Structure formats: C-alpha cells, structure tokens
Amino acid sequence: MDADQVRNMEEFAAKCGVSRPTVSKYFNDPTSVRETTRKRIEAALERYDFRPNIYAINQNRRLTKNIGIVVPYLADPFFAEIARRIERHCIDSGFSPTLFSAHGKPELEIDILDALRSVKPAGVLLAPLGRASDRSHIEKFCADVPTVLFDSNIEGIGSAFIGSDNFQSVPMIVDYLCRTGEPPCFFEMPPVNPNANKRRNAYVKAMEQLGHEPHVIRVDGRGWDFEDVGLRGGKRVIGEKKFVTNTVLCSNDRLAIGLLSAAFQLGERVGHGEDCTLRIAGHDDHPFSRFTCPPLTTVAQDYEAISNQSAETLFELIETDERRQTRTETLFEGKLVMRKSA
Amino acid sequence: MDADQVRNMEEFAAKCGVSRPTVSKYFNDPTSVRETTRKRIEAALERYDFRPNIYAINQNRRLTKNIGIVVPYLADPFFAEIARRIERHCIDSGFSPTLFSAHGKPELEIDILDALRSVKPAGVLLAPLGRASDRSHIEKFCADVPTVLFDSNIEGIGSAFIGSDNFQSVPMIVDYLCRTGEPPCFFEMPPVNPNANKRRNAYVKAMEQLGHEPHVIRVDGRGWDFEDVGLRGGKRVIGEKKFVTNTVLCSNDRLAIGLLSAAFQLGERVGHGEDCTLRIAGHDDHPFSRFTCPPLTTVAQDYEAISNQSAETLFELIETDERRQTRTETLFEGKLVMRKSA
DNA sequence: ATCAAAATTTTACGCGCGTAAAATTTTGAT
DNA sequence: ATCAAAATTTTACGCGCGTAAAATTTTGAT
Numbered sequence: 001m002d003a004d005q006v007r008n009m010e011e012f013a014a015k016c017g018v019s020r021p022t023v024s025k026y027f028n029d030p031t032s033v034r035e036t037t038r039k040r041i042e043a044a045l046e047r048y049d050f051r052p053n054i055y056a057i058n059q060n061r062r063l064t065k066n067i068g069i070v071v072p073y074l075a076d077p078f079f080a081e082i083a084r085r086i087e088r089h090c091i092d093s094g095f096s097p098t099l100f101s102a103h104g105k106p107e108l109e110i111d112i113l114d115a116l117r118s119v120k121p122a123g124v125l126l127a128p129l130g131r132a133s134d135r136s137h138i139e140k141f142c143a144d145v146p147t148v149l150f151d152s153n154i155e156g157i158g159s160a161f162i163g164s165d166n167f168q169s170v171p172m173i174v175d176y177l178c179r180t181g182e183p184p185c186f187f188e189m190p191p192v193n194p195n196a197n198k199r200r201n202a203y204v205k206a207m208e209q210l211g212h213e214p215h216v217i218r219v220d221g222r223g224w225d226f227e228d229v230g231l232r233g234g235k236r237v238i239g240e241k242k243f244v245t246n247t248v249l250c251s252n253d254r255l256a257i258g259l260l261s262a263a264f265q266l267g268e269r270v271g272h273g274e275d276c277t278l279r280i281a282g283h284d285d286h287p288f289s290r291f292t293c294p295p296l297t298t299v300a301q302d303y304e305a306i307s308n309q310s311a312e313t314l315f316e317l318i319e320t321d322e323r324r325q326t327r328t329e330t331l332f333e334g335k336l337v338m339r340k341s342a
Numbered sequence: 343m344d345a346d347q348v349r350n351m352e353e354f355a356a357k358c359g360v361s362r363p364t365v366s367k368y369f370n371d372p373t374s375v376r377e378t379t380r381k382r383i384e385a386a387l388e389r390y391d392f393r394p395n396i397y398a399i400n401q402n403r404r405l406t407k408n409i410g411i412v413v414p415y416l417a418d419p420f421f422a423e424i425a426r427r428i429e430r431h432c433i434d435s436g437f438s439p440t441l442f443s444a445h446g447k448p449e450l451e452i453d454i455l456d457a458l459r460s461v462k463p464a465g466v467l468l469a470p471l472g473r474a475s476d477r478s479h480i481e482k483f484c485a486d487v488p489t490v491l492f493d494s495n496i497e498g499i500g501s502a503f504i505g506s507d508n509f510q511s512v513p514m515i516v517d518y519l520c521r522t523g524e525p526p527c528f529f530e531m532p533p534v535n536p537n538a539n540k541r542r543n544a545y546v547k548a549m550e551q552l553g554h555e556p557h558v559i560r561v562d563g564r565g566w567d568f569e570d571v572g573l574r575g576g577k578r579v580i581g582e583k584k585f586v587t588n589t590v591l592c593s594n595d596r597l598a599i600g601l602l603s604a605a606f607q608l609g610e611r612v613g614h615g616e617d618c619t620l621r622i623a624g625h626d627d628h629p630f631s632r633f634t635c636p637p638l639t640t641v642a643q644d645y646e647a648i649s650n651q652s653a654e655t656l657f658e659l660i661e662t663d664e665r666r667q668t669r670t671e672t673l674f675e676g677k678l679v680m681r682k683s684a
Numbered sequence: 685a686t687c688a689a690a691a692t693t694t695t696a697c698g699c700g701c702g703t704a705a706a707a708t709t710t711t712g713a714t
Numbered sequence: 715a716t717c718a719a720a721a722t723t724t725t726a727c728g729c730g731c732g733t734a735a736a737a738t739t740t741t742g743a744t
Contacts, residue, residue: 008700019724024702034710034722054460055401056701060729074441075426075629080417084445096457099416099441103426115438118396227633257633264635265682287417291569291599293606293635340607350730361694366732376692376740398730402699 005048012050016041027052058120067095067314068116068124070109072152072193073224074101076254077287079127082151085307086125093315095122104224106132113141123314126158127151130193146317150310152193153329159317161329162310166195169299169334170202170249171209173281176336177247178210180272181279184249185215187237187259189229190222196251199283203249215244230258238266238278247279247342253289253298256282260292260341270294271340279342283334294340302332347390354392358383369394400462409437409656410458410466412451414494414535415566416443418596419629420643421469424493427649428467435657437464446566448474455483465656468500469493472535488659492652494535495671501659503671504652508537511641511676512544512591513551515623518678519589520552522614523621526591527557529579529601531571532564538593541625545591557586572600580608580620589621589684595631595640598624602634602683612636613682621684625676636682644674 006012013020018037025032026041033041044050058064067090071079083099090097100116102109109129116124123146128138130152141147142158149158177184186203188196200216207214219233230250237243250256259280260270269276271294282289285300309330348354355362360379367374368383375383386392400406409432413421425441432439442458444451451471458466465488470480472494483489484500491500519526528545530538542558549556561575572592579585592598601622602612611618613636624631627642651672 010700020701021703021725022723025723028702032722037723051460053401053700055397055399055462056699056729057397059395059397059401059700059731060702074416075419075422077417077419077422080419080422084417084443099443101426101441118393120397227630231633257630261633261635261637265637288569288599288630291573291603293603295603295607352730362731363695363733364693367693370732374692379693395730398699399732401701401730402732 006050009050009052012044012048015048016044024052062120063122063318064120065095066119066121067097068100068112068119068121068126069097070100070102070112070116070124070126070128072102072109072127072129073104074099075103076224078253078284079151081287082127082303082307085303086311089307089311093311102129104129106134110134110137113138117141117144121145123147123318125150125310125314128154128157128193130154130191130195132192146314148310148314148317150306152195154194156327159327160313161327162306162313163195163329163331164301164306165331165333166198167202167205168331169283169301170199171206172334172336173249173283173297173299174203174206175210176338177249177279177281177342178212180342182245182247183207183210183212184247184279184281185217185243185245186251187230187234187248187255188216188218188251189226189233189255190218190220191251192222192224199251217242217248226252226254227258227261230255231261232258234259234262235266238262238268243278246277248281250280250282253282253284253286253296256280256296256298256341257286257288257292260294260296264293272342281342285335285337289337290339292341297339297342298337299334300337301334305332348392351392351394354386354390357390358386366394404462405464406462407437408461408463409439410442410454410461410463410468411439412442412444412454412458412466412468412470414444414451414469414471415446416441417445418566420595420626421493423629424469424645424649427645428653431649431653435653444471446471448476452476452479455480459483459486463487465489465660467492467652467656470496470499470535472496472533472537474534488656490652490656490659492648494537496536498669501669502655503669504648504655505537505671505673506643506648507673507675508540509544509547510673511625511643512541513548514676514678515591515625515639515641516545516548517552518680519591519621519623519684520554522684524587524589525549525552525554526589526621526623527559527585527587528593529559529561529572529576529590529597530593531561531568531575531597533593534564534566541593559584559590568594568596569600569603572597573603574600576601576604577608580604580610585620588619590623592622592624595624595626595628595638598622598638598640598683599628599630599634602636602638606635614684623684627679631679632681634683639681639684640679641676642679643676647674 010020013023087097100112127150147158149161153161191197204214221229263270268278270278270280282296282298285298289296352362355365429439442454469492489500491503495503533539546556563571605612610620612620612622624638624640627640631638
C-alpha cells in the first residue's frame with residue numbers, strides 16, 4: 001500500500017506530520033530540529049525514501065555545495081590519482097565534487113570554467129594547463145569563484161597554490177645522482193607547464209652549486225603525450241650519442257618512461273649496476289614507475305599532502321567567505337625513491 | 343553604463359523588448375522564434391551575456407540534458423581514454439556529461455548511481471565493476487534511467503551492451519602465438535569482471551580447437567592494482583618455474599605490464615628473438631603498452647567504435663523514449679598488434 | 685485590400701524548494 | 715505553578731524558470 005509515493009517535500013512533510021519548512025531545515029542540518037521531530041522525519045524517510053529536488057534546492061541559493069575539480073589531463077594517472085584523493089576529501093566534507101579534464105586543450109579549459117560558472121560552485125580546485133592556459137580568462141574566473149590552484153602554479157592567480165617544492169626535490173636527486181655516479185644531464189621537452197621550467201632551473205642551479213657544468217637536452221614535442229615524446233626524442237638523442245654523461249634526469253616520470261623504452265629498444269642497459277651504460281631518473285613517482293624496466297628511480301611527490309592541503313585550503317576559503325587578500329603558496333617536499341634505474 | 347547587469351530572464355527579456363517566455367523558447371531552440379526576435383535577443387545577449395539559471399531550468403523538466411558516464415577505475419588509462427571519447431561525443435551532441443569513477447569499490451558504484459538519480463539524467467553510460475557490482479541495485483537503476491552498458495557486460499541489465507568480442511580476439515592471438523612459437527599458457531588473476539572470465543574460456547576453447555592442452559595459471563590478488571598483482575604473482579610463478587611453456591597470454595595488458603616487470607627483475611629476456619626465454623602477450627592495447635620494455639604484443643580494442651556506438655545507442659534510447667524491450671549486444675572485433683614481446 | 689489559417693508571442697499559472705518574520709512550544713529559574 | 719527567554723515550528727512570500735492556453739501577428743490565397 002505504499003504505492004502512494006511522495007512527489008515533493010510538501011507531501012512528504014504531510015506524511016511526517018510537520019510543516020514543509022521543518023523538513024527543509026532537517027535536510028539542511030538534521031541537528032537543527034528537535035529530537036522528536038527528527039525521529040518522525042527519519043521514520044517517514046524509511047517508508048518513502050524521499051529525496052529533495054536538488055535543482056529546486058540550488059535555484060535560490062547563491063552558492064551550492066558543488067566543487068569543481070579541474071585537471072589538465074586525466075589520462076595521466078598522476079592526475080587521476082590526485083583527483084581521486086581530492087574527490088574523496090570533498091565528499092567526506094559534505095560537498096559534491098565534479099571532475100573535469102581539459103584533455104590538454106586550452107579551449108577546453110576555458111569551456112570547463114564557463115560551464116562551471118553556471119553550476120554556481122562553492123569553490124574550484126584547479127590544476128591549470130600552465131603556459132597554454134588563457135591567463136586573463138582564468139583570472140576573471142578566480143575573481144568570481146573561490147579557487148585554489150594545485151600542481152601547476154600561475155603567479156598571482158587564485159587564492160592559493162599547493163604543489164611540490166621543485167627547488168628542494170630537484171637538488172636532492174641531483175645530489176644523489178652526483179654522489180653515486182656521473183653528474184646528470186637534464187632531459188626535457190618544451191615546457192607545457194611551469195613545473196618543467198622550474199625543474200630545469202633548479203637542475204642548473206644545483207649543478208652549479210656542486211661545481212658541475214649543467215647540460216640541458218631539449219627534444220621536440222607538443223601536447224601531453226609525454227611518453228611518446230620521450231621515446232622519439234630519446235631514440236634520436238641516444239642514436240646520435242648526445243648524452244654527454246651516462247646519467248639522465250628527466251623533467252618528469254612520463255618522459256622518463258618514454259626514454260626507458262628508447263634505451264631498451266636501442267640495447268642500452270639502464271641501471272646502476274656494473275654492466276649498465278645508462279642511468280635514468282625521473283620526477284613525480286608516477287603510479288606506474290614501480291613497474292618500468294628497470295623500476296624508475298625518482299622523486300615522490302607527496303600526493304596525500306597535496307590533495308589534503310588543496311581541499312582544506314579551499315574549504316577554509318569557502319567558510320571565511322570574505323575573499324582574503326594574501327595569496328598563499330604551500331610547497332611540499334619530495335622524497336627520494338631509489339629504485340634500479342639510477 | 344552597462345553596469346546594470348540583468349539578474350534573471352525577466353529582466354533580460356525586458357532588455358530585449360520581448361516577453362520572458364519568448365526568451366525561454368529561444369534558449370530551448372533558437373530556431374523556434376521569429377528571425378527578427380532572434381536577432382533582438384542575440385543583440386541583447388552580446389551586451390548582457392545573460393545565462394539562464396540551470397537549476398531553475400531543470401527544476402520542472404522531468405528529464406535534463408545530463409548524461410552520467412560511470413567507469414570502474416579511472417586511474418586506468420584505458421578507461422580514461424574511453425571516457426574522454428564518450429565525453430566529447432556527448433558534448434558535441436548537446437548533452438552535459440559528467441564523469442564518475444567507482445575507484446574499484448562496489449559501495450562507491452552504488453553511491454554514484456544514487457547520486458545520479460537525483461540529477462535526473464537523460465541517460466547513463468555505465469561500465470560496471472562486474473562481479474563485485476550489486477546486480478539488483480543496478481537493475482533497479484536501469485529500470486528508471488535509460489542506461490547503456492559498455493566494456494563489462496552484466497547479462498540482462500541495461501538496454502544495451504557494447505564491448506569487445508573476446509571470442510574473436512582471444513582465439514586470434516592464441517592462433518598467432520601458436521603459429522610463431524610454443525602454445526601459450528594463460529595468466530590470470532581472480533576475475534573482477536566478466537571479460538576476464540570470457541577470455542579464459544575463449545583461451546581454453548581456442549587451445550582445444552588447435553589441438554593443444556590449455557594451461558591456466560591463476561595468481562592471487564584482489565582490487566584493481568593489476569600491475570601489482572602481475573608483478574608479485576609473476577615473480578612467484580617465474581621463480582617456481584610454473585610456466586609450462588615459454589609463452590604467456592595475460593588476461594589484460596595491465597597484468598602483462600606487471601608480469602613484464604617481474605620477468606625483467608628476474609633476468610628473463612622477454613621477446614620473440616633467438617636469445618629470449620619468455621614471450622608475453624596481453625589484451626586491450628592499453629595506452630602505455632607501446633612503451634613497455636619490450637613493447638607489448640597485444641590485441642587492440644576498438645576504442646573509437648566502442649565509444650561511438652555506446653554514445654549513439656544511448657542517444658537513440660533517449661529519443662525514442664519508449665523503453666525498447668529488446669536488449670541489444672554489440673561486440674567489436676579486436677586487432678592483433680604485433681610488437682616485440684611475443 | 686480582405687480574411688481565414690498558420691505561426692508566433694504573451695498571459696497566467698505552477699513547479700519545488702529557501703527563508704525571513706510571526707507564532708508556538710519548550711526550557712529553566714523562582 | 716508561573717513566566718520570561720530561548721528554542722523550535724509555522725506562516726507567508728519569493729525565487730527563476732517551464733508550459734498550456736489565450737491573444738496577437740503574420741502569411742498567403744483570392
């Protein structure tokens with residue numbers, strides 16, 4: 001006989017024996033109604049499993065409980081992993097996260113932000129494309145919506161930035177490589193985001209401080225197919241014997257994975273053993289770096305800390321809705337992960 | 343002087359010099375208003391860049407333009423890639439897709455479907471977890487929302503299924519492996535989804551038809567960390583010399599990537615050359631399979647066809663809203679991708 | 685130019701909720 | 715038991731749109 005499903009909050013409130021606004025209060029905060037009425041509502045909830053219409057809820061609210069998570073390239077497991085953690089954090093804090101990927105395209109990044117606007121999100125967590133991003137467009141967006149940048153910094157944009165400290169992590173692995181063998185050269189593609197640039201600069205500085213001459217080798221390649229760039233570029237560089245030392249530090253793991261593949265295909269033995277001809281190191285501790293052949297020596301980014309801090313910073317921003325004037329930058333240290341490749 | 347921003351459709355209609363419902367009609371279908379009024383609205387649109395409140399729009403509509411895309415594990419680039427294509431297809435067709443990942447957890451899959459319900463989606467594209475999925479829960483969902491399953495089939499659930507034809511692809515690579523060397527054994531983990539099962543059965547059948555004795559080697563491992571399972575299991579199996587032939591067909595590429603890593607670490611030379619001790623093949627043509635060491639011989643799933651067909655099938659379903667009774671299954675053939683590993 | 689039919693626009697009402705202000709109930713001190 | 719203060723609930727109104735029905739304008743044949 002419970003075929004009489006309730007169609008809206010009005011009908012549901014009638015079943016509860018309270019007024020609609022009381023039910024409305026309950027859904028906004030169950031503790032805001034008296035114990036006895038809460039019980040009555042929850043009893044009715046069991047029978048009718050009524051759920052408020054989220055469109056009607058959000059229609060009048062200036063801000064919703066939605067949070068946008070925007071990453072530059074979701075097919076990269078690094079972003080998939082960090083997005084997963086942020087997503088969970090948002091859900092646990094009572095928000096409704098939605099995941100977007102720019103798929104490496106600046107136009108898409110713009111489209112996503114435009115679409116996000118009409119969802120009236122409480123806040124947005126944005127890992128921008130970087131150099132390809134439309135700076136002024138993102139700036140306008142950040143002026144309207146509380147936004148925290150992560151992974152890739154754009155100077156002065158957004159209310160905060162959370163990422164890795166490249167000027168700690170890169171010198172650390174450079175130091176390690178110098179202690180254990182020949183000083184590394186630096187293997188990079190045209191930098192699509194500021195991290196790549198910073199890492200190169202950090203590499204140069206670290207080498208100079210250690211009294212070595214830096215060598216930067218750049219290969220062509222656009223877009224976000226880093227492995228492919230590493231493979232093609234690596235093949236050419238190895239073939240032409242352009243690596244001036246037997247040790248190569250790549251600007252990220254995905255590039256290193258491509259270079260590893262190139263080295264393997266050209267018969268180079270990669271690793272730190274006696275019989276090896278090449279040492280290759282990466283940066284990020286990409287989820288697949290444990291499974292490369294040989295396993296990749298790299299610097300682990302602190303996924304957990306970056307995800308948590310990004311989310312928490314945004315939550316703070318949302319609560320103290322007076323947009324704060326001081327933009328903070330939080331950088332976490334990387335950890336050296338010594339595996340077989342270097 | 344255009345500081346006087348319009349706050350709603352009423353005000354915007356006034357600026358246009360037409361009534362609000364006419365503006366409403368325009369946004370639902372610009373061609374449904376007279377040429378002259380369309381011009382007026384579009385002229386006003388330039389000046390005020392008004393956007394209708396999507397919550398108010400969707401409040402009354404029985405169905406929205408939203409489409410849910412649900413995948414079991416987004417950190418798997420296979421799903422990231424297929425989701426990317428479907429997403430694009432939906433946008434190009436005027437829908438608003440939203441991406442969800444169950445992260446390998448059945449509870450999350452249920453949560454996602456429940457959350458989707460309240461978004462009143464026009465339809466859902468679902469790649470279910472498979473065996474771990476709560477069948478009856480998904481069944482109820484499909485009864486309410488037009489749903490197309492892809493990648494992983496659950497018999498009788500959803501209005502259609504689109505995937506790969508394992509009984510074509512597996513015999514093909516088994517045949518190839520037999521023609522070029524020793525008949526393969528089959529390396530699998532406990533099947534988390536029906537594909538793994540079907541592939542094993544297809545392997546056994548193919549071997550028998552070719553007059554060889556099938557050998558299935560199963561390793562432990564739960565969850566979706568396939569590479570890790572392949573690495574651990576592979577190390578043990580290789581160490582204990584349990585592979586009865588020198589050729590191994592893995593139930594998917596991710597497992598193969600783990601096995602390749604195990605082989606490398608134990609000093610096995612993988613490939614089809616004279617000096618090699620092990621041949622390893624996979625299934626799927628995972629985006630990273632080109633970059634393994636050696637590059638992985640595998641069967642390519644037709645990403646493009648599966649994505650397109652899934653989306654198109656759903657669109658049809660949405661338009662002919664009478665839920666059709668005949669559940670269709672569309673299977674696409676795989677293509678042999680010969681690389682170095684086998 | 686006229687007028688019925690067709691196309692388009694406007695009027696009028698309703699959707700399912702949020703929320704400030706008013707009304708009621710409960711609390712807690714005496 | 716009484717009563718003011720505090721907590722809670724209800725009344726009353728509004729949000730920004732969709733949409734059926736009524737009103738108006740345009741079309742096109744004569």
